[in-house]
Amino acid sequence: MENLLNIGAEALRKAALNEEAKDFLLNNDVLFKILKKAANRYIGGETLEETVWKVITENINGFKCSIEFMGENVKTEPEASEATTEFVNICQSIISQNLNSTISLDLSHIGLGISRDLGLQNLLTVCEAASGGNIEVIISAEGTEQTDHILETYMQASKKYNNLAVTLQAYLYRTQDDFEDIIKEKGRIRIVKGAFETAAGLSIPRGEMLDEIYLGYIDKLMSANHKCSVATHDDKIQQEVKKLIGLHNPEKNSYEFESLYGIQTSQLTALKNEGYPTKMYFVYGREWYLYLCNRIAEYPLNLFQAVADIVAKN
Ligand SMILES: Cc1cc2nc3c(=O)[nH]c(=O)nc-3n(C[C@H](O)[C@H](O)[C@H](O)COP(=O)(O)OP(=O)(O)OC[C@H]3O[C@@H](n4cnc5c(N)ncnc54)[C@H](O)[C@@H]3O)c2cc1C
Numbered sequence: 001m002e003n004l005l006n007i008g009a010e011a012l013r014k015a016a017l018n019e020e021a022k023d024f025l026l027n028n029d030v031l032f033k034i035l036k037k038a039a040n041r042y043i044g045g046e047t048l049e050e051t052v053w054k055v056i057t058e059n060i061n062g063f064k065c066s067i068e069f070m071g072e073n074v075k076t077e078p079e080a081s082e083a084t085t086e087f088v089n090i091c092q093s094i095i096s097q098n099l100n101s102t103i104s105l106d107l108s109h110i111g112l113g114i115s116r117d118l119g120l121q122n123l124l125t126v127c128e129a130a131s132g133g134n135i136e137v138i139i140s141a142e143g144t145e146q147t148d149h150i151l152e153t154y155m156q157a158s159k160k161y162n163n164l165a166v167t168l169q170a171y172l173y174r175t176q177d178d179f180e181d182i183i184k185e186k187g188r189i190r191i192v193k194g195a196f197e198t199a200a201g202l203s204i205p206r207g208e209m210l211d212e213i214y215l216g217y218i219d220k221l222m223s224a225n226h227k228c229s230v231a232t233h234d235d236k237i238q239q240e241v242k243k244l245i246g247l248h249n250p251e252k253n254s255y256e257f258e259s260l261y262g263i264q265t266s267q268l269t270a271l272k273n274e275g276y277p278t279k280m281y282f283v284y285g286r287e288w289y290l291y292l293c294n295r296i297a298e299y300p301l302n303l304f305q306a307v308a309d310i311v312a313k314n
Contacts, residue, residue, distance in 0.1 A: 005300035012293045012303075022289055038306035039292040042262040043070075044282035048086070051284040052093055054261070059100045062272050063280045064256065066138065067094070068104040070285035073113050080111030084122040088129040095133035102136040102165075104281065107150050120153050127161040134163065136188065138229075141167040143196045144174075151178055158185045165227070169194035170214040171203040179217060188227035190258065191217045193234075195294065215240050222248040222255060229279070230257045233264040238271060245276070252277060263295065 015021050025031050044051025044067065055065045069086045087105055094101050105126065112119025123139075130137045139154055141147070154166045165187045168175050171194035182189060193210060194203060204210045214237060221228035222244050230241050238257060245255070258279040259268045265280075272278040283291060296302045 002300075005303060008303055009297040009300035012296050015293060025289055026286070034310055035289065035292065037312070038309045039288040041305070041309055042260065042283075042292060042295050043288050044261065044284035046284065046286055046288070048089060048093060048284060051282050052097060052099070055099050055101055055282060056097070058261075058280050063268070063278050065099065065101040066104045066258070066279055066281045067101055068106075068140075068281070068283045069109070070283045070287040070291060071109040072106040072142065073108045074111060075114070077111065077114060077118065080109075080114060080118060080122055084110045084125055087126045091126070091129040091133060091135055094135055102138055102279075103130060104138045104140055106140045106142055107153055108142055108146060112146065112149055112153060116149055116153065119149070120156055123153060123157050124160065127157060127164055131161060131163050136163050136165055137161075138165040138188070138190055139167060141169045141192065141194070144172065144198050144202055147172070147174065147178075151182065154182070154187070155185065158187050162186060165190060165229075167192055167231070168217070169196075169203075170217060171205075171210055172198070173202060173204065175217075179220075183220070183224070183226060186227070188229060189217075189221060190229035190231050191221075192231045195298065211237055211240075215244070219244055219248075222250045225250050225254055227254050228256075230255065231259075231281075233259055233267065235264070235267050238267060242271075242274075242276070260295075263299075 025035065044054050051067060055067065058065055067090050069083060069090065071083055074080045074083060087103060087110065090103050107119050107123060110119060110122035127137055139150060142150060154164065158164045166182060167190040168179060168182065170191055191214060193214060204213065218228060218230055218241055230238065232238065256277040256279045257268060257271045258281060259265065261280050261282045268278050268280065296306060
């Protein structure tokens with residue numbers, strides 16, 4: 001059974017990366033509507049306006065939020081500039097609607113893959129818009145071919161803006177060295193396990209060793225009272241981090257538990273009810289197809305949820 005689920009999830013992961021399949025889906029009204037029903041559980045919506053409503057609701061429920069306009073690896077300057085403008089719009093919405101929210105972005109979405117300079121300039125534009133509302137901008141981690149450029153861009157931009165944060169992937173062996181450099185900056189460090197496939201020998205597979213390494217980073221961050229985000233849906237890790245909080249007693253505004261919207265929300269709610277700072281991460285846009293496939297591929301049981309969502313009346 002588990003094997004079958006994994007085969008289904010793997011097929012979806014491949015389908016997600018297939019440009020022809022994606023074009024077909026985006027241009028086929030019926031298929032688009034069907035799969036969108038499954039995606040709705042994980043996304044803020046297709047537009048910023050829809051997402052803002054959900055953020056308002058979750059703020060009222062006591063969660064801080066983060067908003068990302070979905071996309072990555074843009075190939076042209078106008079696309080990078082369009083995405084940058086959208087991130088500036090997010091900042092303006094957060095300020096005008098007084099939302100308790102940060103923003104998250106992929107640097108390849110705002111042009112880093114086209115040129116280092118373009119990625120940096122566009123990031124500075126977003127940071128400037130965000131600094132007006134004291135909004136934190138969190139840079140996501142991407143595939144390993146981008147890691148050097150992402151971290152260098154973070155280091156450069158964080159000299160100018162102190163509202164910048166960065167994501168490190170615990171599964172990469174190289175993170176042990178990167179961590180020592182990045183912790184010298186004041187910005188928040190979000191620790192994730194890591195989502196991308198890597199070449200052999202670059203990453204540690206899911207399991208006890210990775211969990212220990214993950215907790216090791218959080219331990220170091222909390223003992224230094226360095227701003228951090230515990231970005232995982234892993235209940236075991238969340239429970240261990242609670243012990244680290246008890247041990248190091250970091251300032252409450254220095255750490256947060258962060259989960260993707262629609263995933264293991266009951267765990268995040270329990271943490272919130274226990275008084276821990278918690279954050280919900282919203283993505284929005286029309287690029288939800290790849291996002292949906294990834295959420296199912298990383299937890300194949302979600303296939304059943306997707307089917308249930310598709311056949312549900314509303
Ligand atoms: C806020 C946030 C930001 C992220 N940013 C990045 C990034 O910038 N770069 C990057 O590479 N990765 C990012 N990720 C993804 C991350 O790397 C992992 O792939 C993802 O969080 C799944 O790993 P896990 O830590 O939850 O643990 P896993 O070991 O994968 O899962 C542990 C348990 O969590 C639960 N779980 C995990 N995934 C799901 C799911 N989809 N549905 C239901 N339950 C699930 C299950 O109970 C599972 O047994 C981010 C994750 C979060 C939460």
